[in-house]
Amino acid sequence: EVQLLESGGGVVQPGGSLRLSCSASGFTFGTYAMSWVRQAPGKGLEWVSGFSDSGLDIYYSDSVKGRFTISRDNSKNTVYLQMDSLRGEDTGIYYCAKDGGQWLEDWGQGTLVTVSS
């Protein structure tokens, strides 16, 4: 059974930083692309960042490019999202998701990030 467990969320002031982690199990982690998707309170889903299926290419949405950095440690079955220069509009639940091809076939339960002074 695939399990994705996010951690690292919390309350941070505008301009601050947070590092999210997603620990994966139940599949061969190193052979799958992974993504982060967020959801602002009461809003829809927004893809944030992810790896290509080769794992060699990294992509970011325009809204986070230059501020967020995605990385992975295959030895620890973990994907990270370093979030810097945080803004109020970055507030929301951040989900880690496993790529299924051109879709996201498994999702974690999410971690809440609140950017507020």
Add this chain to the structure above:
Amino acid sequence: SYVLTQPPSVSVAPGKTATIPCGGNNIGRKSVHWYQQKPGQAPVLVMYYDSDRPSGIPERFSGSNSGNTATLTISRVEAGDEADYYCQVWDSSSNHLYVFGTGTKVTVL
């Protein structure tokens, strides 16, 4: 980037059929995937490649895609189908890999 448009809400009586459209420019040329999200829960994949169901998803869920509209259809709607539904496409032409629709709230009357 590519834009997907969904109606904010759809209401349906139990036992009837719910139809959830997802509009996009020539979306019929793309593969469309659908997610169900219940309150306080993570999204769950309910349809991929337009009309394929992941294991565990009831046959009551079906999908189609043609022209400028993809559709998720839920037959014999049950109270447990009440949720938000999002369509999604893969946009390899841009840096925005996964493009989500605006979401549709399905209410079971």
